[in-house]
Amino acid sequence: MRKYKKFISYVLLAxxxxxxxxxxxxxxxxxxxxxxxxxYTGQ
Structure with a gap:
């Protein structure tokens, strides 16, 4: 679960x-x- 939360935070950061x-x-x-x-308009 902790790893999954870390993955979500990385995805959101990306x-x-x-x-x-x-x-x-x-x-x-x-x-x-x-x-x-x-x-272009100046010329």
């Missing part, structure tokens, strides 16, 4: 890290998209 990574990647994509649009 999911949290994956979710954080997705949010960070999405934010970077949005920022880059805005920069590209600014450069």
């Amino acid at each position: 999911l949290a890290i994956i979710l954080l990574a997705i949010i960070v990647i999405f934010t970077i994509i949005v920022i880059f998209d805005m920069i590209i649009v600014k450069i």
Whole structure:
């Protein structure tokens, strides 16, 4: 039972890290998209 609880906590931690990574990647994509649009419309 103790090992199972530890496994669940590791899975939750992994999911949290994956979710954080997705949010960070999405934010970077949005920022880059805005920069590209600014450069494109500026020319």
